[in-house]
Amino acid sequence: MLDAFSRAVVSADASTATVGDIGALKAFIASGNRRLDAVNAIASNASCMVSDAVAGMICENQGLIQAGGNCYPNRRMAACLRDAEIILRYVTYALLAGDASVLDDRCLNGLKETYAALGVPTTSTVRAVQIMKAQAAAHIQDNPSESFAGAKLRKMGSIVVEDRCASLVAEASSYFDRVISALS
């Protein structure tokens, strides 16, 4: 498993050079608290995000919870919730590390083949991941949609930085995209 720092070291070692681009790592350090807040925003809302994403996926495709569907009976629905949580957890790890290696090695490696063998439908899984991607962006920005969330609106606090951590939103989205492309 690598993080942003060891990634820089491994690529420098490939050419037996010293690590030259210290500037990018300094930026990582300088925005460290933002990153921790973003990780906290996802971790604190994880179970809400997971159940919403799976519920949303089912809403759009009721067949999943009818007899023969992949979320029927409860046992398989529970497996689905567990898997969504696992994917979200590894995305959170990747966001904390600033590098996708933990997500690749421990979650995505062989996931597509496993799902194919188990008969898990890719399109539904991808849809749930897409919903979690949107949720993660909203929680990192701390800008969840009032019209969608209604009474369940969750906020972390007040705005700390003006750009609402745009770079971290982009980074988190890229990890979700990685999951989606690994599955499809």
Added chain:
Amino acid sequence: MKSVLTTVIASADAAGRFPSSSDLESVQGSIQRAAARLEAAEKLAANIDNVAKEAYDACIKKYPYLNNAGEANSTDVFKAKCARDIKHYLRLVQYCLVVGGTGPLDEWGIAGQREVYRALSLPTAPYVEALSFARNRGCAPRDMSAQALTEYNALLDYAINSLS
């Protein structure tokens, strides 16, 4: 590669939980110390050739027998390899400064070190002398800030201890 970040993630993963607030605390602790580490890494990278050259000269000066025929520093090829080895150690120290842990030294320097030096019948004392020279040569605030120098010296000490 072991660092504060990867250790935190590995233990959270072993327990199957999201990063907890105490996990985030320990990451923040490492981030707070990182500015000094990165400063040392930057300064070392800018001067690594000179630092390695001085350290190499110092160890040959202390152990002139290495220049005798058949010894480790006798030919131009050997001399170049000795100087390269010293620079390797300093490069690994720079990597450790970047990562914030001893992972690079452990994995790429120390693992198998004893076996390699025994197989090539290389003495470790000159390496110790070279790294000790580098360790005592650094000076704050001339070369880097005091905190950066502390981090740098701690890693050189780690490398020295692995050789002695």
